[in-house]
Amino acid sequence: MPTPDGFVSCRFTITIPRDKLRVWSLDEPWLYQVQVKILRGSNLVDAVKRQFGMRSFVQSDTSIPKGRFYLNGKEIKLRGANMMGNIMQCVIRKNFNQLRDDILLAKIANMTFWRMTQQPCQPEAYDYFDKLGLLAQTDMPLFVNIRKDQAEECHRQLGEMVRLVRGHPCNAVISYMNEPGSRAASLSNGEVVAAFQRWDATVAASNPGQVVKWVDGDYENLSRTYSDHHVYDTWYGNSIRGQYQGSWSASRAGWMHGCGEFGAEGLDSIPLMKKYYPQEWLTPDAKGNWDPGRIPRCQSTTTGKKWLGNPRTMEEWVEISRQHQYWGTRLYTETLRRDHKMNSFGIHLLIDAWPAGWLKSIMDCDRQAKPAYFAYRDALAPLAANLQLEQSYVFSGDRIRLRAWICNDTPEVPAGAMIRYQVELGGKVIQTGTAPAKVEASNPAFQGRIVVIAPDVTGRQPLTVRLGIFGADGKLIHDTAFDIDLFPASEKGKKLANPGGQIRKLIGS
Numbered sequence: 478m479p480t481p482d483g484f485v486s487c488r489f490t491i492t493i494p495r496d497k498l499r500v501w502s503l504d505e506p507w508l509y510q511v512q513v514k515i516l517r518g519s520n521l522v523d524a525v526k527r528q529f530g531m532r533s534f535v536q537s538d539t540s541i542p543k544g545r546f547y548l549n550g551k552e553i554k555l556r557g558a559n560m561m562g563n564i565m566q567c568v569i570r571k572n573f574n575q576l577r578d579d580i581l582l583a584k585i586a587n588m589t590f591w592r593m594t595q596q597p598c599q600p601e602a603y604d605y606f607d608k609l610g611l612l613a614q615t616d617m618p619l620f621v622n623i624r625k626d627q628a629e630e631c632h633r634q635l636g637e638m639v640r641l642v643r644g645h646p647c648n649a650v651i652s653y654m655n656e657p658g659s660r661a662a663s664l665s666n667g668e669v670v671a672a673f674q675r676w677d678a679t680v681a682a683s684n685p686g687q688v689v690k691w692v693d694g695d696y697e698n699l700s701r702t703y704s705d706h707h708v709y710d711t712w713y714g715n716s717i718r719g720q721y722q723g724s725w726s727a728s729r730a731g732w733m734h735g736c737g738e739f740g741a742e743g744l745d746s747i748p749l750m751k752k753y754y755p756q757e758w759l760t761p762d763a764k765g766n767w768d769p770g771r772i773p774r775c776q777s778t779t780t781g782k783k784w785l786g787n788p789r790t791m792e793e794w795v796e797i798s799r800q801h802q803y804w805g806t807r808l809y810t811e812t813l814r815r816d817h818k819m820n821s822f823g824i825h826l827l828i829d830a831w832p833a834g835w836l837k838s839i840m841d842c843d844r845q846a847k848p849a850y851f852a853y854r855d856a857l858a859p860l861a862a863n864l865q866l867e868q869s870y871v872f873s874g875d876r877i878r879l880r881a882w883i884c885n886d887t888p889e890v891p892a893g894a895m896i897r898y899q900v901e902l903g904g905k906v907i908q909t910g911t912a913p914a915k916v917e918a919s920n921p922a923f924q925g926r927i928v929v930i931a932p933d934v935t936g937r938q939p940l941t942v943r944l945g946i947f948g949a950d951g952k953l954i955h956d957t958a959f960d961i962d963l964f965p966a967s968e969k970g971k972k973l974a975n976p977g978g979q980i981r982k983l984i985g986s
Contacts, residue, residue: 501530502532503548503589506607506608507530508529508530509529509530509531510526527644529645531646532646534547543703544702544733544734548612548649552919554820554886555589555590555612555649555821555822555823556588556590556822557591557592557614557822557827558591559592559738559825559826560592560593560827561596561826561835562831563828563830563842564576564579564602565598565602565830568601568602576601578844579828582827584609585854586827586853587854587859589611589612590614590650590821591613591614591827592616592823593613593614594616594825595616595655597618597642603648606648611647612649613642613647614648614649614651615650616652617634617651619631619653620654623672624662635653639651643684652692653676653689653691654669655693656693656694657669657692658696658697690705698727705821707737707738709738709740710809711739711805712741712784712805713780716985717985721812721983723816725816725819728818733821735819735822736822737823738823738824738825739813739823739824739825740805740806740825740837741784741802742775742780742781743801743803743837743838743847744769744777746795750791753842758771766789766790767789767791768788773833774833775833781801784982785797799847802837804852806849806856807853810857811864811865814856814882815921828841828842855957860884860885860891860916860946861884861946862945862957863921864881864882864944865879865882866959866984867880868977869962869976871931871961871962871964872963872964872969873932873964876929876930876931877930877931877940878926878928879926879942880923881924881926881927881944882922883914883946885917885919885922890916890917891916891949891954892949894913894948894949895911895949896913896944896945896946897910897944898911898942898945900940900941901941901942901943902934902940907932908929910927927944929942933966934963934965936965937962939960939963940962940963943957944957962976
């Protein structure tokens with residue numbers, strides 16, 4: 478049949494028996510290939526082939542709360558990262574082995590999706606996501622506002638983006654705008670909402686069933702349903718105490734919500750600096766002091782002062798910034814996991830595209846992991862033991878309280894699971910406990926408090942508390958641990974040297 482744009486559309490129906498159907502999923506990314514040939518008599522005029530996968534991905538408006546995601550009928554949590562260049566560079570350079578490895582590094586970190594932050598990627602990138610089984614969120618390249626004289630162009634480009642991703646089973650979500658805000662000569666909030674409603678109709682016509690997210694980083698709170706908030710309190714804020722204890726930004730009642738960006742800065746390694754950085758960035762002053770202030774857009778000497786103390790050498794700067802990034806990543810990711818309405822979040826970023834390109838990346842451009850990469854991987858374990866501190870340092874005789882959680886991102890509940898904890902001091906176990914695990918499908922579940930009376934010590938020591946979840950067969954599924962700073966009772970009221978370390982700076986206790 479003729480189409481409005483002058484082409485001729487031919488539609489074919491191919492029946493696949495249900496017992497032979499292979500559905501695309503993260504664990505089994507089955508792909509089909511359709512081949513089309515045009516013949517003139519017996520002569521081949523043209524031919525084309527295209528791989529595709531069959532799956533369903535929906536965001537429910539009837540679930541409790543509304544806004545839960547389902548892949549092939551099973552609930553899924555979107556846990557991932559932002560991308561700003563590394564994947565696109567792999568395609569530009571035709572380095573498809575690196576593209577493959579980047580996706581695998583994400584899967585090794587227990588990620589389920591990658592956000593193409595404000596920039597659709599090349600078709601080859603989505604092809605590899607399809608083949609390796611990783612979901613994607615593709616953003617329109619819109620930041621803050623829509624200029625009135627560009628509104629129609631934005632609408633046209635939206636149609637192009639939908640057509641780009643609609644044949645790829647990996648692409649689960651598209652989003653329209655990043656961090657909206659009002660500016661002169663731009664659409665008002667009401668006009669933006671009207672535009673997004675029009676865009677929804679365009680998306681529905683071009684790719685029926687496509688899940689749409691109006692805004693990532695909804696500082697203006699434009700969405701009437703699912704909302705997303707970006708939070709960098711692990712870097713810009715004074716602490717994450719409120720969020721660590723369970724508070725969250727305003728979101729729609731009865732709806733799930735997301736955190737599209739969070740993170741903290743961690744400097745590149747010294748070998749990478751010496752490999753790529755200009756010498757003027759690296760040279761210490763006459764007294765042998767060095768700081769990263771010469772690195773363009775590095776914030777460790779400005780915002781970082783509240784977190785990083787007073788490092789003097791390159792070695793000290795790298796160590797303390799990475800330690801802070803580790804704890805910021807771990808504590809905040811574990812905080813998000815405990816929020817039963819938080820079903821989508823992404824760290825900013827997973828892999829840096831350039832040397833010192835975005836120092837909040839948890840892996841550098843040479844794909845060398847910073848400590849925060851491992852913190853993120855462990856915090857994203859699909860079925861995870863999770864400890865929530867109530868204090869990061871104590872004195873002998875104090876009552877120590879920790880909240881125990883089991884965070885389950887899967888729809889399966891293991892039968893007969895147990896939780897066990899133990900407290901260690903000086904290499905010896907001084908307290909233990911066990912109980913049946915309360916595991917909820919696709920939800921976090923509070924297990925209760927672990928209470929410990931801090932033992933007597935004569936000097937500062939780490940008191941280690943471990944929590945694990947075990948299967949019915951007694952095998953460890955996942956464990957976690959914290960070291961709590963323990964001081965003698967005689968030190969109360971005295972000035973202490975950085976009690977609680979980076980943890981106290983972040984959670985404020």
